[in-house]
Amino acid sequence: KALELKPDLAEAHNNLGLAFQEQGLPDQAASCYRKATAFSPNAPEPFNNLGNLLTNEGKADKALPFFLKAVKLRPDYPEAWNNMGVACQNLNRLGHAITCYGKALDLNPGFVDARNNLGIAYQHLGETNHALDCFRKALALEPENPDAHFHLSLLLLLQGKMTEGWKEYEWRQLRDEWKNAHPWSDTAPGWDGTSFHGQTLLIRSEQGLGDTIQFVRYLPLVKDLGGKIIFEIPESLLNLFRNIPGAENLIPLTPPESSLPHHDLSVALMSIPGLLGTTLETVPDLVPYIFPDPRKTASWKRRMKHKGMGVGLVWAGNPGNHDDRNRSCDLRHFLSLAGIPGVQFYGLQKGTAADQANELPHGMMMENLGKHLRDFSDTCAVIENLDLVISVDTAVVHLAGAMGKPVWVLLPYAPDWRWLLEREDSPWYPTMRLFRQLEPGNWGELFRRVTHQLQSVSAEIHRVAHRKEGKRCNE
Structure with a gap:
């Protein structure tokens, strides 16, 4: 109604944009915000809202100019500083993100979201003590804040402090993100862990x-x-x-x-x-607890006729995962493995990232099986015919580990909580080995270690096979 009376009313366009965004209509919301910035170029709120919209759409690089405009128009705008920190963090510019959160907290020391975000940034940098301090301070300000409790739980579990960590982890079910993903309307009482x-x-x-x-x-x-x-x-x-x-x-x-x-x-x-x-x-670590279908296993065995080691590769996880930009890598990083003698590689990649296998890096030989894997029972049967799986942090590593198969997991500098800190093994999977980035984003150094280890394993398998062959000849 307000826009019918005054079509150039910037505040009305901005409010309408917020309504569209709440309804899950980002294109209409963006149009409204842009009209608001045109009609009132000195108002910081539409610039901040447009930046938020773009960040939520995974376009943090395009969002930054709008946050910069917002804080230029109003330097004492803590919400815009906080939101700019989120965009920087999504771009792995953690130092800039920490600076932005600091600005927001200087302006508003009681800003719980900024304090919580600062803790997340510190955790991604490996500064766990600073992160813990931030989450504790956020909860001191707002004891019932689900996000602060949840991120505290992830840090505690990462540190192996499971008793307190599991307790805090229950707060996940009160977060808006969790409710939207799991719109359960069950009225049955919750189970308390007893008979x-x-x-x-x-x-x-x-x-x-x-x-x-x-x-x-x-x-x-x-x-x-x-x-x-x-x-x-x-x-x-x-x-x-x-x-x-x-x-x-x-x-x-x-x-x-x-x-x-x-x-x-x-x-x-x-x-x-x-x-x-x-x-x-x-931790209940008895494996295997998942078993392949014998008929599918036999079918894949007939197809996968390889000499030496059979090694499955996965280079990307679910692009919808909030941390996928850190945990996934490009297939080209695996090129250093290509020259190892006695190894046959098989691609197990699903989704859009599997397209990278259509144009393999020069010198890399790999049979891509991903397009033939209809569900996880197919993947399970393929893994049963492999000697090793090498993968980034995705569902395939859990499947291989649950089958009791050797699996090497390639972890980002700031790993998911279940992989803990500073260890090469996992209490969850006895046959698993963890390879960790030593600095954020550095896949090159990690793959040098993986390549060296795979060379050693392949050479040892070749020596054992050679000794067995020699014994048979002597007999």
């Missing part, structure tokens, strides 16, 4: 496929505590999980508007470790 004989427990998978593969190990432990289990999982995992102990009743993810099977209790899958009191010393 439930005579009752039915609904376990709901959450977050990524790798998370579900990692934590499905808890099903037999839960089954030992009581009655019937219904496990709700992504459809792409149904075939893979059919033979897991405790997974007798699998159902695909249920749309919010659909009714669930009858159950008496419910629990989110990643709440189970905390309910069962898991510590570093009591």
Whole structure:
């Protein structure tokens, strides 16, 4: 109505943009913000809002000029400084991000979001003590802030402080991001980790496929505590999980508007470790707990006729993951492995990143199987025929680890909480080895170590095979 009376009213265009953005209509919102900046070029709010919109769309580089304009128009604008810090952080400009958050906090020491964001930036730089201080200060200012509790939990779990970490991790379910991703309307009481004989427990998978593969190990432990289990999982995992102990009743993810099977209790899958009191010393690490389909395994074996080592490669994770820009790399980084004798490489990559295999770096030989993998049961059968998997942090490393297969994980400088700090092994997967970046973004040095190690392993396999062949000849 206001725009009908006065079409050049910048404030009305700005407010309409906010409404469009709230409704998930970014194009319309951007149009409104741009009109607001045109009609009122000295008002900082539309520039800040347009920058936020672009950051949320993954266009942080395009967002920065609008934040710079906003703080130029109003230097004492803490929200714009904070938002500019988020954009810088998304571009891995962590030093600039910390400066921006510092500006915001100088202007408003009680700005909880800026304090929390500052902690995240410090954690990405490996400065865990500074990060911990930020999260604690944020909670001192706002004790019920779910985001601060959640990020504190990730840091505690990263440090191996699981007892406190799992407790704080429960705050994830109160975050808007989690609610939007899991719009559950279940009215059943939550399970408290005790015996439930005579009752039915609904376990709901959450977050990524790798998370579900990692934590499905808890099903037999839960089954030992009581009655019937219904496990709700992504459809792409149904075939893979059919033979897991405790997974007798699998159902695909249920749309919010659909009714669930009858159950008496419910629990989110990643709440189970905390309910069962898991510590570093009591992680259930018995592998394998996922097994390949024998027929599929035999079929792939006939196709994958390689001499020497068979090594599977994955170079990118889910592009929708908030940290994908750090944990994924380009296929070209694997080129240093190409000249190692006695090794046959197989691409296991899915998604748009698999297209990189269509134009392999010069000198690299690899058979790309990704396009033939319909679901994770196919991937499982392929891995069963491999000697080693080398992958960035994605669901495939969890699958290989859960199968008890040798797997090397290529980790960014600031790893996900489950990989802990300063260790090459994982308490979750006994057959796993971790290769960590020694500085942010430096894949080159990491791959030099991986190449050296693979050369050593391949050479040892060749020596063992040569000795066995010599013995057969002598006999």
